[in-house]
Amino acid sequence: MTYQSTRIMDLLKEATAEPHRDAERRRLQSELVRGRLPAETYARWLGQMFLLHRALWKEIERRRAEHPPLDEIVRDEGLHVENLRADLALFGIDGDEVAPLASTQRAIRSIDLTSRADPLSLLGYNYVLEGSMNGNRFIARALENGLEVPAITYLDPYGDEQRPVWQEYRERMNAAGFDEAQGDRMVAGAKEMFRFVAEMSEELLPETVRA
Template structure:
């Protein structure tokens, strides 16, 4: 069993959320995408859900007075404009699906955390920024399935950047040096993954059995 109590902050975050990461990959949403069989409205539905989540998170990160947040967050990490660009591309097909309860609950969690434990916003950031690296791998499946060209409709999925990720993890490791703070941020990252898994489960209805939560 992996010891999640040792290593740098980002090593602890990676080890501590591995089971959640694997659970998300087993949802019907994820497996259908890999098979090239994900209905377009589910893909657009994910973008719509992430739009409300990112709008809340990036707003709270940008205005936070927490020194740890201020030392990690930078405007180049913002993904909301990319999601909105993708949604504009698909707008000709009709209104985007309304985000489900999981996205709305995540927004409430973000806003509450910003007031009570702002450093824990970094756990949410870790999960959502890290997910863009996986999305970069999935971009070709999306492009082929929906016959997209010139990056249209895949701005968010194409936003992963390993150099930016390395810079972010370095800042996180410097900002989260205290084990107690690392533990709280890890807990926030686990909560973020739970919401991501719930969003995927909502978008998996009719596509297959959603993966169970890790125990």
């Protein structure tokens, strides 16, 4: 069965509503959005996001010629890799030297496996990272005055174009006509990516501070 034109994005949103609420409630995210995260922890978080985006972008680039929907839907998400690299450089960190946390290693391994077994499901991961730009703008506003360096390029890549860019992304996904099985696998990938980001948040800033 092929979904109606709006279906895949509605499905992804509906299926990940709970993981999204969970992500928002994480201590790391709530401290970020309140502008209270120490700069050092923020820089460590950027480092892990750099590794995640770099791994995903590398696999999308590798597969896009053979899998047309990847090419039609994903435009230039490599932009996030470069923005992260630049933000890290403002903290004096070389992205290529960042060591992955255990959760980041698991995420990278899954990206790798999915890329080999089911390349279109990379779009489930990409949905989560691209969609997170919606909330990242709020985080950028919360952080911009508190940081000593303007390392918020990653969080606000599109400026006032954020909504139209997201709307166009939604339209491209909905127009691709994925079948139900592919949609289900993408949803599984999206849930998995939310889980990895939650685990990464927990590793960087535990939910409960132990005595």
